[in-house]
Amino acid sequence: MMLFKDIIGQEEVKKRLVHSVQENRVSHAQLFLGAEGSGALSLAVAYTQYILCKTPKGSDACGMCASCMKNNKLVHPDVHFVYPVALKKGSVEKSTDVAVEWRESFLENSYLNLSDWFSSLDAENKQPIIGVEESGEILRKLALTTYEGEFKVMIIWMPEKMNIAAANKLLKILEEPPDKTLFLLVSENEEALLSTIYSRTQLIKVNRISDEEIKESLIEKNQLSPDDASRIAYLADGNYNAALKLTGENLEENLHLHKFREWMRMIFKVDVVGIISWVEEIANSKVGRENQKAFLLYGLNIFRECLVGMYGDKTLLRVDGEELDFVQKLSTKLDGNICKQLSDELNEAIIHIERNGSAKLIFTDLSLKCMRIVKKQVPA
Ligand SMILES: [Zn+2]
Numbered sequence: 001m002m003l004f005k006d007i008i009g010q011e012e013v014k015k016r017l018v019h020s021v022q023e024n025r026v027s028h029a030q031l032f033l034g035a036e037g038s039g040a041l042s043l044a045v046a047y048t049q050y051i052l053c054k055t056p057k058g059s060d061a062c063g064m065c066a067s068c069m070k071n072n073k074l075v076h077p078d079v080h081f082v083y084p085v086a087l088k089k090g091s092v093e094k095s096t097d098v099a100v101e102w103r104e105s106f107l108e109n110s111y112l113n114l115s116d117w118f119s120s121l122d123a124e125n126k127q128p129i130i131g132v133e134e135s136g137e138i139l140r141k142l143a144l145t146t147y148e149g150e151f152k153v154m155i156i157w158m159p160e161k162m163n164i165a166a167a168n169k170l171l172k173i174l175e176e177p178p179d180k181t182l183f184l185l186v187s188e189n190e191e192a193l194l195s196t197i198y199s200r201t202q203l204i205k206v207n208r209i210s211d212e213e214i215k216e217s218l219i220e221k222n223q224l225s226p227d228d229a230s231r232i233a234y235l236a237d238g239n240y241n242a243a244l245k246l247t248g249e250n251l252e253e254n255l256h257l258h259k260f261r262e263w264m265r266m267i268f269k270v271d272v273v274g275i276i277s278w279v280e281e282i283a284n285s286k287v288g289r290e291n292q293k294a295f296l297l298y299g300l301n302i303f304r305e306c307l308v309g310m311y312g313d314k315t316l317l318r319v320d321g322e323e324l325d326f327v328q329k330l331s332t333k334l335d336g337n338i339c340k341q342l343s344d345e346l347n348e349a350i351i352h353i354e355r356n357g358s359a360k361l362i363f364t365d366l367s368l369k370c371m372r373i374v375k376k377q378v379p380a
Contacts, residue, residue: 002045002071002110004060008240009213010039013206017047018059026051026151027202029174029183033190034206037239041157042110043206044184045071048079048153051182067148074103077147080154082138084114084128084161086121093133111241114158130162135169142178153182160192167194174200208238222247227286231255256298261326267370268333275367283359292359296350303343306331310339333374341373 004014020026034040046061049071053061061068070076081102082095092098098121105112105120118124138154146152162170171194174183185201187193211233217240218229224247235258236243246254259282266274282292305327308316319327334342349366353359 002042002049003063004043004046004050006110007039007042007046008217009209010043010206013043013204014046014059016204017043018050021047021051026182028177028181029201030185030204031190031193031198031201032184032186032204032206034186034188035208035239036113036188037111037236037241037243038206038208039111039240040188040204040206041106041112041155041186043204044155044186045074045106045110048155048182048184051151051153052076052078074106078152080138080141080152081157082130082134082154083117083157084130086118086123086126087129087131093131094137095130095134096137109241109244111244113241114161116241128158128161130156130159130166132163132165132169134162135166138170138173142173142181146180151180151182153184155184155186157186158188159185159197160187160189167197171196171200209240210238214238214240214243218243218247253298256295257323257326259295260299260302263367264330267367268374270371270375272371275364275371279360279363279367283363285359287359289353289356289359292363293350293353296346296353299346300343302327302330303334303339303346306334307336307339310334310336338373342370345369345373 004018007014032040032044049061049068050056052067052071054065054067055062063072067076071079074081083102085092085095085098087093095102101121105117109116114128115124118126118128141154142152159167159170174197190198211230214233214236215229218224218232219226224232232243232246235246235255248254263278266278282295305317305319309327309331317324317327345366349362352362
């Protein structure tokens with residue numbers, strides 16, 4: 001089910017799309033351009049559902065008519081999806097070959113990104129491509145008579161992943177658009193698009209979602225506390241998909257990872273100004289001593305993993321995903337000796353936190369010491 005009201009923020013775009021339908025000036029080729037997690041794909045799907053709805057309620061689809069029932073499950077016969085796939089000769093050559101997986105993934109998270117999609121295909125290491133077979137498929141679908149709607153809609157997610165032959169064929173179609181057919185292209189990267197495709201479409205710019213809107217949605221839909229919701233909204237930086245991942249079971253761990261990564265970045269850059277505001281945040285009494293201690297323990301764990309990665313058996317690493325990525329990058333900047341010295345400082349800070357020292361002083365002092373260790377220089 002994808003209605004406008006289910007989409008976070010983006011009120012301006014929604015209004016514009018609704019008007020285009022109400023005023024009967026729906027452009028035949030539109031490019032929804034928005035960064036990952038902005039909801040560009042969700043908007044294109046909600047727009048489609050609205051256009052095809054038999055009994056729209058003002059500015060949204062009804063969600064219940066025969067057409068909506070099909071769109072709710074992404075099985076409307078006049079709505080076609082094209083998306084990148086992991087090509088496998090003879091079995092996966094075009095979108096419809098993995099249509100079941102696509103529906104499942106989108107219905108589970110309509111803010112999904114390309115790597116979510118590929119991990120649901122178990123194809124993380126494969127190249128995402130919209131191949132040349134796809135253009136034949138598009139032509140075949142365009143030749144079908146519409147089942148019940150007035151319009152046929154072709155939603156193309158990530159047209160920037162089209163190989164050149166496929167892109168050229170699409171361009172030909174856009175140049176001589178078939179009757180009553182709507183092309184909705186959804187892209188994250190205009191620079192990777194053929195400029196000729198770009199110029200053939202009407203641009204619908206989808207901005208990042210505001211922190212406030214993400215926060216409200218997390219409170220309402222994910223039952224987060226206002227504090228957690230605003231911390232996550234801040235880290236997600238307008239990307240709702242990233243926010244959803246941060247709300248997972250490992251909320252505290254995820255927050256530690258982000259906070260620790262941010263801290264290390266500033267330590268290596270000797271960014272004293274940045275450190276001061278970072279300390280203000282972690283030393284805030286709302287965070288509490290237990291959380292401050294947990295953060296330091298987390299840091300110790302990361303350094304331990306770095307050491308294992310450097311000297312030990314890599315199969316003993318206990319981190320994965322984003323964390324593993326971070327540990328690997330951090331390891332390249334450290335050696336055993338530095339790791340040991342940093343760990344000693346963290347241990348000492350833990351003791352001071354336990355003795356109820358001033359968190360602000362402890363974290364400031366710790367940060368400066370760590371800068372000295374990694375740079376062997378004293379900031380002025
Ligand atoms: Zn409806």
